[in-house]
Amino acid sequence: MVEPDASGKFSASVCLTEDDIPGAKLPKASPEECDCWMLRCWLQCRGGRTTGKKAVLVQRVKDYMKINCKLIDPDRGVNLAKKKVRLGLCENISPKSPGEFPREGYNDDLSDVPVVDYNIIWKFMVQNVSGKGTSTAKLLIKGYNFFKSGHVVKLEKHLSEDGVCHLRGKILPSMKKSTSYTAFITLRDSKILRAKSGCPAGIKGHCSHVSSVLFFIEEFCEHNAKNAACTSQPCTWNKPSRKRKVDNHPIHQVKFVKHEHGKKK
Ligand SMILES: [Zn+2]
Numbered sequence: 552m553v554e555p556d557a558s559g560k561f562s563a564s565v566c567l568t569e570d571d572i573p574g575a576k577l578p579k580a581s582p583e584e585c586d587c588w589m590l591r592c593w594l595q596c597r598g599g600r601t602t603g604k605k606a607v608l609v610q611r612v613k614d615y616m617k618i619n620c621k622l623i624d625p626d627r628g629v630n631l632a633k634k635k636v637r638l639g640l641c642e643n644i645s646p647k648s649p650g651e652f653p654r655e656g657y658n659d660d661l662s663d664v665p666v667v668d669y670n671i672i673w674k675f676m677v678q679n680v681s682g683k684g685t686s687t688a689k690l691l692i693k694g695y696n697f698f699k700s701g702h703v704v705k706l707e708k709h710l711s712e713d714g715v716c717h718l719r720g721k722i723l724p725s726m727k728k729s730t731s732y733t734a735f736i737t738l739r740d741s742k743i744l745r746a747k748s749g750c751p752a753g754i755k756g757h758c759s760h761v762s763s764v765l766f767f768i769e770e771f772c773e774h775n776a777k778n779a780a781c782t783s784q785p786c787t788w789n790k791p792s793r794k795r796k797v798d799n800h801p802i803h804q805v806k807f808v809k810h811e812h813g814k815k816k
Contacts, residue, residue, distance in 0.1 A: 657707035694762025
C-alpha cells in the first residue's frame with residue numbers, strides 16, 4: 552500500500568517490465584528473426600551497445616539474455632513515470648475547481664468520441680484566444696510534441712445523455728516527471744465547449760496539456776476513419792511501430808525535433 556509521506560510526496564519503488572518499455576521485448580521468437588532496428592531497441596533497454604552489424608547484434612542480444620540483466624528506461628524515466636501514473640503512484644494535479652466537469656462515470660472506451668480535427672483544435676487554442684499573439688501557436692507545437700512523445704498517459708470519456716462528451720486525460724509535463732496533470736475537455740458535436748487543466752496556465756484550458764489531449768483524439772479519429780474495423784482502445788494503435796520511428800527513440804535524442812503537424816514520417 553502506498554501512501555503519501557509526511558511531505559505529501561509519494562514514494563514507491565516501481566519496477567519496469569518488458570511490457571512497460573516499447574521495444575524491450577523482442578517481437579519475434581528468436582534474435583535471428585529480428586531486424587537490426589529491433590535488436591538495437593532491445594539492447595538499448597538493457598544499457599547494451601547498439602553498434603555493429605546484424606550478426607554482432609544477435610550475438611550481443613544472446614549474451615545479454617544469458618545474464619538476465621536489469622531493464623533500464625531508455626527514455627530517461629518517461630516510461631517509469633507513465634507506469635507510476637497508471638498505477639496511481641504519481642502525484643497528480645487536477646484543476647482546483649472542476650466545476651462543470653463530471654467527477655465520476657468515466658471509462659476508457661473512446662470508440663464514439665466526437666471527431667476532432669486540426670481546424671477545431673486551432674480554433675480553440677489560437678483563434679478564440681485574444682491578445683496573446685503568436686505565443687499561443689507554441690501551445691500547439693508543445694502539445695503536439697507531448698502527444699507524439701507519449702506524454703498523454705491516460706484518457707477517459709464520459710458521455711452524457713444530452714450528447715455532451717467529457718474527456719479526462721492525464722498528461723506528463725516535460726520536466727517534472729514525478730507529477731502529472733489532469734485535463735478536462737467538454738465536446739459537443741465536435742465543438743469544444745470548454746477545457747481546463749490542473750497546470751498553472753490551464754484555467755481556461757489554453758495550455759499544452761489540453762492541446763496534447765486534443766491531438767491524441769485527432770489522431771485517434773483519423774486512425775479509426777482509415778480502419779473500418781474500429782478499435783476502442785487507443786493503446787492498441789498508439790503503440791510505437793516502425794512506421795512511426797521517432798516514437799521509438801529515447802526522448803533525450805528527439806527533444807529538439809519539432810513534430811510538424813500533418814507531416815507523416
Ligand atoms: Zn495544462
